[in-house]
Amino acid sequence: MTKEPALSHQNIVAARRIIDPVFLDSPVLVSETAGLSLFAKDETDNPIRSFKGRGTGYFLAQDTGEGGTAGRNPLVTASAGNFGQGLAYHAARRGQSLVVFASVNANPLKIAAMRRLGAEVHLAGEDFDAAKDAARFYAHESALTFVEDGASAAIAEGAGTIAAELTEAVAALDAVYIPLGNGALAAGMGCWFKARSPQTRVVAVAAKGAPCMALSFLAGRPISSPDGNTIADGIAVRIPVPLAVDWLQGTIDDVVLVDDAQIIDAMRFAHRTWGRRIEPAGAAGLAAILAEAESLAGQRIATPLCGGNLTDPQIAHWLS
DSSP states (O other): OOOOOOOOHHHHHHHHHHSOGGGSSOOEEEEEETTEEEEEEEOOSSTTSBTHHHHHHHHHHOOOOTTTTOTTOOEEEEOSSHHHHHHHHHHHHHTOOEEEEEOTTSOHHHHHHHHHTTOEEEEOSSSHHHHHHHHHHHHHHHTOEEEOTTSOHHHHHHHTHHHHHHHHHSSSOSEEEEEOSSSHHHHHHHHHHHHHOTTSEEEEEEETTSOHHHHHHHHTSOOOOSOOOSSOGGGOOSSOOHHHHHHHHTTOSEEEEEOHHHHHHHHHHHHHHHOOOOOTGGGHHHHHHHHTGGGGTTOEEEEEEOBOOOOHHHHHHHOO
C-alpha cells in the first residue's frame, strides 16, 4: 500500500479547482454575541447537508495508484452517515459502486440518504467502530478497496478548503474551533491555517463522551476509549485513526471537550440566531465557543457548522 504524504496547503488550493462547486463557497453566518464576533461557515446547504462532499470529491478525483482508487473499482467504507453520503454522491457520478457499513444504531435518515444516493448499505455492530471492523473484513474477503475516513491526505485536504474560504471571507481571525471526529476536518483546516494564517489559534473540539482523539492528541499517540457515548453520532469515535493523530500534532494547537447539554445549547443557538438546523456533531465547535465565550470576549472566532442531517423527532426533541 502506498504511504500517505504529509498534508499540503498547496493541495488544498488544487482541491478548490477539482471539487464539485455545489459543495464550495458555503455562506458565512455572523453574530455579535457574548462580547465576541462569531463567524460560522454553514456547510448544510448542499445535496448531502454536510461538508463531507468536499473531501470525498477530492479523494475520488485522485489517481492514487496501487492500493488506491484508480479506475472504477468497487469501494467499501464505514460511516455514521455523512461520509457515506459524500462518497456515494461522487461514486455514483463516476459509475463506481459503493458498499457502506453503518452501525445498527445509525441515524435512519442518513441510512436512507446513502441508499438513495446509490450505496449498498449494511448494518453491523453497535457503534461506528464496530461497523468499521465489519467493513474492513468485508473488503478484505471480497478483495475490494476499503476507504477509511481520516486516513487519506486527500480527504483531509478537501475538508481544508473550508479554511481557505474562511480566510478569504473573514480577515484576522483570532481562533477557529473545529469539530473533532476521525480528525480529517481538524487536520485539513488546521493545515491551511498554519500555512496561511498562523496567528489564528486552531482548537479541535471532541465530545466528552467520545474523547479518544482528544486523548490521542494530548498523548501524541493513539489512545482508544471504551465507548462513544454521545448524541453527536458523527464524532462518536472510540478507536483513533493513527495517521490522523500524527497529522493533528502539526495542525492544531489545543483540544477541548463539550458535553451533550452544551451541544444542544449550541444547536438551539444556531436555530434561534440563523434559522439553521445543525446536527449535534456539526455543532460541537459552536458549543465550545459558547461555553468559553467569556474568555474569548473581544475576539474574532470562527467555526464550521458541518452537518445538518436531523430526523423530525430529533428536531422536535433538541430544538424545542
